[in-house]
Amino acid sequence: MARQNDHIAVFAAGIARFSARRPLLVILTAVLLSALSLVVSVRHLGINTDNFDMISAETPFRQAAIEYRDAFPWHGDQLVVVIDAPTPEQAEIAAAGVMTHMRAQERLFSHVRAPAMDPFLRRNGLLHMEAEQLQDFLDRLAAAQGLLAVLAERPDLVGLLDMLDLALEQADPESVQAVQLTDLVATIAAMAEGDPDAPAMLSWRRQLAVEGQGGLDGRQIVIAKPVQDFATLSPARAAIEDLRAHFAGYPDAIGFRLTGDAALDTEELDSVKLGGAWAGALSASGILVLLFLGLRGVRDVLAAIAVLAAGLSLSLGFATLTVGQLNLLSVAFAVLFIGLAVDFSIHFTLRARESGRGVAAVRDAGRSVGASLVLSALAAAIGFLSFLPTPYRGLAELGVIAGGSMVIAVALNLTLLPALLTLGARPREAEPRPPAKPDRRTGRLARPVVALGAVLGLGGAILTPFSDFDFNPLLLKDPDSESVATFFELARDDDGGGYALEGLTAGPEAAARAAEALAERPGIGRVLHLGRVIPDNQPEKLAALQNAALFLFPVLTATPAPPPTDAERRQAVDDFDAAVSAAPDSEALNDAARRLAVALQAMDAAGLAAFETRVTGLLPHWLADIRTAFDAGPVTADDVPADFRQYWVTDDGRYRVQIFPADPIDSNSELRAFAESAQTVLPQATGTPAIVTAAGEAVLDSFRTATVVAAVLVTLLIGMVLRRPLDILLTLAPLLLAAVMTLGAAVLLGEALNFANVIVLPLLFGLGVASSIHLVLRRRRLEDPDRLMRSSTPRAVLFSSLTTLASFGGLALAPHLGMASMGRLLTIAIIAILFATLIFLPALIRVTGRSEMSQ
Template identity: 25%
Template sequence: MKLLQRYLHKFLLFTTWRPWITIFVAFSISCVAIFYTVKTLDFETSQLDLISPKNRLIKLSDKLDQFKDLNPFTVVIEAPSPGRAVSYLNSLIVKLNDQKRYFKRIFYKVDWESMKKWSLLYLDREELKTLRENLSDHLDVLRDLDKSPNLENLFFLTNREMTSKMLGHFFTDFLEEDTNPGDKSKPLDLTYLINILDGMEKWLKGKRVFTSPWNSFFGSTEWGGELDSYFWTGKKKFLLAFVTPQKLGSGFTDKENSLKRLREIIRETLVSFPDVHVGVTGQEALNTDQMSVGLRDMSIASVISLVCLTILLIIFWKSARKPLLEITELLIALSWTFGLTTLFIGHLNILSMIFAPLLLGLGIDYGIHWLARYEEGVRNEERKTTRETVILTMSNIGPAILVAGFTAAMSFLPLALTNFKGLQELGIISAMGMVMTTITTLGVLPSLVLVFDSKKKKGVSNFSKSSNQVLMHLTPAKCVAILTVSLVLVVLSVSVAREVKFDLNLLQLQPEGTESVDWEMKLIRSSKRSALFAAVLAESPEEVLHKTAILKKQPTVSKVESIYSFLPEDQEAKLPLIHSLKPLLSRLPIIVPGGKDFDLARMDQILGSIRFKMLPEEENKWGSNKPLEGQMVQVRKLITRIRTIISGNNKYDAKMALLGYQERLLKDLKDKLEIIKSSINVRRPMTVNDLPKYLRDQYIGKDGEYLIRVYPKENVWEADALARFVRNLQSVDPNVIGDPVTLYVFTRAFRKACIEAAVYAVFFIFGLLLFTFRSFVNSLLAMTPLIIGTLWTIGLMWCLGVNFNLANSLFLPLIVGAGVEYGIVILNRWFQEQRNFEGLPLSTGKGIILAALTTTVGFGSLMISHHRGIYSLGLLATIGSIAVMASAIFVLPTILYVCGRKTKEKAGEIVAVEVN
């Protein structure tokens, strides 16, 4: 320490020879550093950038660049009916097409006209058989409808069919049973009637929502006609569209403007569709949202933190000048660090971007300790000049700050030894930052004080007024109490330490109430189609089919998608079935779109007849074809409501609404019949070349490789599910890549790196302390606040239900740095007080309290964040700094007091022996 004092004295003389020159040079370097940083510093925003480029996974991931639009924004539309969803999407697309500045490409459907002829091939064989049977059964209805295409006739024919079924039950069932044994107890499906009635009711009430009833009429739930050219999740629950954003600007949120614009247009379009819900998700949107929310909350927290810090410092210093000097010195250190980062690293990544708040949180402490001792010097040595007081301060606190600063740098440096590029860079930048902060505290702050604080008698703060006091007078009884309580807390903390885990669950980090997260969860819950997918590459079509077959069998896989997934299955067997429809086709009518006028009163009467059959007392007349009771109730209720409307006073409006619905209904029927007709001429199976080019580009790369997307069955935002999914896929193909794999590798590597860095840091710090104090005991004493404070922090984490996670673990070095710093400062003071403590001197104690409070206020403000990762980070920084401070101001002084008394007793004994 003496050696350090000598060197620091020389250093001080050098820097304060002409304080203005020092300040000028410091500012000049800052300006150059800022200019250089603004011009040169780059941002790496991908998670892949956090892993070493030499990593095998990164090299493999580069192969994905050959595929087009791998991670677009996914627009998810939820509407009362598929038709309504498509109407909304079409309105949205018109507006998006005008925004080329924001959107590179929009992919929402395949060209229907070119795909129409293939559409029957997408039905399975059973569905095709049902289609053939139903076409045959309903042929008379269709032809009779063609003669008078209107709703009245449609209901007449429907009623007639129902009556036939009922009569058939009594008269000819014995023949039906023989020809269709499976249909013996098959209930009559009223879905199509319900859909028509439901549609009519909606149109009568002014809601123009159309759901095609013809799918159930033709016996296929999957056959959506043109609707199938859009992208749907299962059962057409959600309609999806894919928007590739333009990169606007650079940095973490280069796609934020595109995302914002997309959401604005979605909201504008929703004005005309109040019954539709729309959200944007997908990996790109999740990343952008996370970054935007993170940066926004960080900015708000920074402002709050800055205001609170300023108020705190002004209250403590009773002056605005010293906080200003302190902040100035810190900003100089920060700008230097930015300059060095730009020079040696060249970029920031999503981990190393937090170095600035880290640096501010820790670096401000050194200024506080320095100024606290300076104030004490001003008070105690009134006759001395400012320069003499500065020299005295440097002598008293300089070595401690130097050791604390380098120890803090040492606590970061082990991150550079990990095999995780993101943390390596964070470690190097933060270590450089700690060194810069230490240098500016010891080299620039004294000059600033000499220039701007020469009128030293003014504004004497609490520190100076109470320089001879101690924070708490220690007595043997108090010591026993403090040590007992501390020990109990340590034991309790150790006992629950196992319960505090390193949680890799990314879901716990997601911002609450963020649109992309909410819609991602909706997609996972209702359709198991996560935005995340693993990517398996194949070199030939045979390999694609082979790998797809194996992947589909895996227990963790919900869906496997390749370019071949877009082709119909079992085509060779389906073609004859489709061709067998040909004889029926000649008899198929051409429904006139629009339909004809009809008699509302007559239709009302027919509806009455249908409802008659749905009455509970009529149930036994249906026999084996009796419709499901729920459907009968539904039909009954719908007809009752419709008849109430059409028999009301506004018959003209009712008629107009029904004519509108009729037009839509018949157009839909015409479309479906046309599909059947156009499919019949297909002579060969569909091939990949028949698929749209845009689709091919997504699955067949420029290098000729094929992409297989593998979707997880479980929610891979949860760590265990992610591990199961990735391990399962790696057992099939060790070269599997994609977001889930990156996440898996990233989170595992990160946790490993954090644990390694913590172990290295403890050894490094202890080694440095041993070197500095040349005493094992003193080194251990200096680490006491860190050890006890960390244990208490873990205990508090258990109490508050907080785990270590990917976000908050980054701030562990802050706690480590603060813990060691407090230990060194206290131990340094103890040495200066000739190892004679009645308690921790007030100036030192308050310096530590202020330093801890700055950390608490600075990082506690992060708890306002909706981002759960940032919130947990703020919480951990707060409880950590409070725990370390408590152990520093209570436990270490108590131990030193006890050690001091023992030393005195020994000395007393020696003196007594000598006297005797």
């Protein structure tokens, strides 16, 4: 046996014997240290749930994103409120109410805005129409100016019926105006009759819109930056809950949905917590059942659980002292700790039971299994720490915490566990075991099993290069959650707003040149910058507005009368009914008006008041829009107000350029192509497509680097300790086989690697090496393969692997797709490890046994 292995075994035996002889001292010390660790952790351990910090700030794409955030503090971690209403006016009124509320809650929100409702854009909205389209719209208003003047003075049911009276008297049945008016009256009549297909509220903007006019879809978007507390697991929860309470005060017809970084992160955390709670319950139940089946004793099970509890407490303290915070990945260290630390307890307890009970049995267990435990812990720690030299900061911090927890786990299993196993226990002799008889049938199967393992390994090695990496973390979120579904709906819109890119240029000329260059790139759609908000053909459009204002002067300057009384409404209905009765029967306009009159006569006072709200409630809002639009004047870059300019120009004069995809993005390849196309013109362009693509490359590079580092360091560790080439081969061969089998099976099953499940890699190193080391070192002592397979070691390997599977298996059922993929890949890995260590390795030991004995 190698000298290093002897030293480790003797040291482990000495520690275990000391702990067994002084159980009360060891237990009391562990309790005090655990309590102290918990106190320190509660007071000083921070939580950083900022996804932005998962990758090192030194990477180029993070530098570009940080530079952009510094230039525009309103950018990033935003809440996006998507408002859908039956009419555009209702959407705007709701958006205005939401903005007013958010601006009043300064402790929760900042930078509140509705881009489409910006006062600067609303005032100059008509100037952004095409000249021909604007003229059509103004002609329509001029033709209806007499009718509109009546409504401007009385925007209520009385004014509406007066307007219709006037129309019945003056309208030319052959005119376009009469046709349009007929459609309007028919719609109002259907509303009065209770037609289910009629609108609940009449949109005057839609009624008087011209073909191609925008802003008619009934959707508004409000954007704000919530004040987040990254020391909590849900930094934006207070802001989100405040908004949801505010939404409850609106009619059911108006829909509110939340998305944006802040909402996506909050709902992802909720999904993770829900899946974690479900998985935790399944895992705890599975671990308890397996511990009872494997250890077969209440004392032993309670001892293992106590070791786990103490280990978790001390690991939290270690995390506090070394890293100082938990991130979205490192919070998983507890599950990793349980999955591996319980393995150490199973191996030590079963080995001690194999030797009997009492101090002597614990000492023998320490000598026999101590070296295996130490090497397993070191190998697992190396696997976790392998991400330290990579830019994947999230996994690097997890590696430090989990790696340290492995040392804590093995220390507790050599101190606290022996103390608990011997406290109050009566010494008992080991049960005599009959000598093992050679199993010739197993011996005959050894070579076919090794050949099968070689074939599976070769197949896995061939398939491994075809492993896919899904670099888009958005695809790991729960697709049924509100924020995710809404994000992808916006991304599928014509302008692909969810996937817009942002860039900085030196000034207005540079922004214009960049926009021209981007327009020639494939996959690039709209490109916006401050220069694009300056309307073209202004003299022609302003002249048209001035001419129209002469005709619309009564509309633009009218002062609305007070709301009518019930008596005034009834009188207006009676007058309208009389006017309709006197009109000819053959005209479509008169027919629609007669239907309206009949329906109105059937209504009582409350019904008329409610109907008035439905047909004229949005009229004042539309008239106010018209008045605002006619205030437009010449616009230059110097006229842009500061409130609007801050979203397009930095304090030092750099200009923002916003880039939209030409078509909706439906795949990762399209996302990458769009980002790369834009970055050929603006290399520092940032935004979701650029960040997701570059972060994916950083994670994939980290994965490769960590794999090489872990493989080299674990090989060196095993080589330095075991020394014998055959033992090194027997230890590493199952690990390599399990690794390629896992990756090959993932390819066959369509299981892509992603941001979440790459954590299985270091776990695979820990589990694979641990299982192999236990069997290889036990083989050294027992020499005979039959005795090895009848000892407690294979049983310990089996149950330790199953407990790890129980720890993570429940994740496969989680609603969070990332957690589910982690659970599925780990299940594949555990199955591969069990085959490699309990079937392939014993067969390999038999095949190589004769050659070793001949040395």
